[in-house]
Amino acid sequence: MANIGEVFGAASAIVKGMGVTMKEMMSPTVTENYPDEPPKLQERYRGVHVLQRDENGLEKCVACFLCAAACPANCIYIEAAENTETVRISGGERYAKVYNIDYNRCIFCGYCVEACPTDAITHGHGFEVASYNTSTLIKRKEDMLAPVPPGVRPPVIQETAEASGH
Numbered sequence: 001m002a003n004i005g006e007v008f009g010a011a012s013a014i015v016k017g018m019g020v021t022m023k024e025m026m027s028p029t030v031t032e033n034y035p036d037e038p039p040k041l042q043e044r045y046r047g048v049h050v051l052q053r054d055e056n057g058l059e060k061c062v063a064c065f066l067c068a069a070a071c072p073a074n075c076i077y078i079e080a081a082e083n084t085e086t087v088r089i090s091g092g093e094r095y096a097k098v099y100n101i102d103y104n105r106c107i108f109c110g111y112c113v114e115a116c117p118t119d120a121i122t123h124g125h126g127f128e129v130a131s132y133n134t135s136t137l138i139k140r141k142e143d144m145l146a147p148v149p150p151g152v153r154p155p156v157i158q159e160t161a162e163a164s165g166h
């Protein structure tokens with residue numbers, strides 16, 4: 001038969017445990033209501049990459065391949081092309097005609113972001129990329145490119161508009 005000390009010890013542990021439960025019941029909830037509400041992600045969260053534009057709407061990527069060289073998973077594929085007098089896509093001599101990231105292999109390590117000399121590639125907060133079809137996990141430049149800033153028309157778009165008489 002348990003002695004009186006053990007009974008009091010067990011009762012005190014129950015009271016202490018219930019105290020923690022009551023305290024948590026009174027505190028505000030910290031549960032994320034995803035997918036009914038967007039989750040609150042930290043600024044440093046590493047999600048799907050974003051290819052940034054400069055203040056003139058030009059692509060920041062100059063196709064230097066440093067991100068691809070730094071990638072330990074070898075999942076960045078780039079094809080470079082030259083800007084010309086009539087068609088300018090980036091602020092440098094070259095731009096990425098093709099820029100793919102294979103998210104079947106990406107481990108979100110951030111090495112590509114650290115390696116980029118023009119801050120062209122950054123981590124966004126996109127995370128809803130799970131898929132049963134692995135081919136959808138290869139994201140193209142068009143999927144990752146930041147939108148043109150409001151009120152800015154990149155030169156290549158202006159030329160197209162001028163050529164069409166608008």
Ligand code: SF4
Nearest residue numbers: 071106107109110112
């Ligand atoms: S986050 Fe890491 S694994 Fe993913 S593309 Fe960048 S360097 Fe490669």
Ligand code: SF4
Nearest residue numbers: 061062064065067116
């Ligand atoms: S994203 Fe940055 S590091 Fe990668 S090719 Fe473009 S400019 Fe170079």
